[in-house]
Amino acid sequence: MEIKQFEDKNLAHYSYAIHSNGEIALIDPARNPQPYYDFAKQHDVKITTVIETHPHADFVSSHLEIQETTHAKIYVSKLLGAEYAHQSFDDGDTIKLGNSFLKALNTPGHSPDSISIVAIDENGKEHAVFTGDTLFIGDCGRPDLREKAGAITSPRKELAKQMYHSLRNKLITLPDSVIVYPAHGAGSLCGKGLSEQNSSTIGAEKMSNWSLQSMSEEAFIQELLVDQPFIPKYFPFEVGINKKGAGGYQTSISKVLKREAITCTDCANTLNPEILIIDTRPQDQFKKAHLKNAINLMDDVKFETWLGSIVNPNESFYLIAENEEVLNQLIERTSKIGYENQIALAFVLDYGNESSDEFDLEDFKNNLNKYTIIDIRNPSEVKAAKIFEQSIHIPLYELRERSQEIPTNKPIVVHCAGGYRSAAGSSIIKSKIHGASQVIDLSEAVKTF
Incomplete structure (x- = not known):
């Protein structure tokens, strides 16, 4: 048995290919299926199985496209309410994969329909467990994402209670040597304290992971519910897409409309002023010249998360980049959260009819009371x-x-x-107050305070 981990750093997402004697099973595949096809071709083997641990809230999965392309079977919990062809995979179910077996464990907590998958090697030994968003390295999944989304919804306190028992009655009972492979790492909003490590063992997690320590159910629930990160606007939308199954990746991004670069006033005047503008150029370019009411959401490692936190599902927007190469990359990244269909037009910009306000940092330092200070952390x-x-x-x-x-x-x-979010925040405020006051981005100067 060979296990290959794939990482999407932008979404802190891990997916997996399990290879055994000519067959491959994929677990929680990302939006672009090509890396999995390449892996199968490299090993001259066939993708026969795709397993979703739950309907993901933070990215669009390619499970349906892979099924349609390779004729692999999709396995999910019967509780998921999947709208695509699938086979149920719950407690007691196993899948034969080459010389190995995959065993299902129902592990509700992050969602009511979450499962974990135990990989059993050729010798009948439990080798690894793919825990989805149930058990992370150093943490466990948040229980507050399924109160308003999914086939079945559950209050956060009820899911927190289920998480307590899933961890203790299912996962912690596995041998200490079993390798833990989660669906996310540090930086994901699917938990609050994820480790930078990309794998661990049951034994190591029993020693170091707070969620596996001895405590009462009540104490666990209280700790799990406190200080969870915010829920981006796109999360419930994403659950719906994944429950239905997304269309083809390349087909979808090829439908995004692009136009020639905007370099003059006449070009800019052809745009609809009612459509939101997302300008991803570096802030120094944006501040010198940008389109009126544009939001400066820069091309950065967390672009997808902040796009889906600022822009509403089904809300149209213009997508601007500094050059054609970056523009194409950002269209692909936008598709990871299922927002590519919302791009009204994508284009390069080398023009602006507005500039950002100048800032006297020394005056600000010496006269804080002269300013209204907005903290957007x-x-x-x-x-x-x-x-x-x-x-x-x-x-x-x-x-x-x-x-x-x-x-x-x-x-x-x-x-x-540090300056990334304030570029977006200051431009949002400027677009909303319509010149009623000067709006200044403190940017990286915040570090001096």
């Missing part, structure tokens, strides 16, 4: 340390909906922790 960051005592806290993911709460009688200074 996440609640957990503000709880840990407030940078400016007089600041108003509105997290970035709520800023478009709450901008009317911001006073406009003083210049507005927007900050995050």
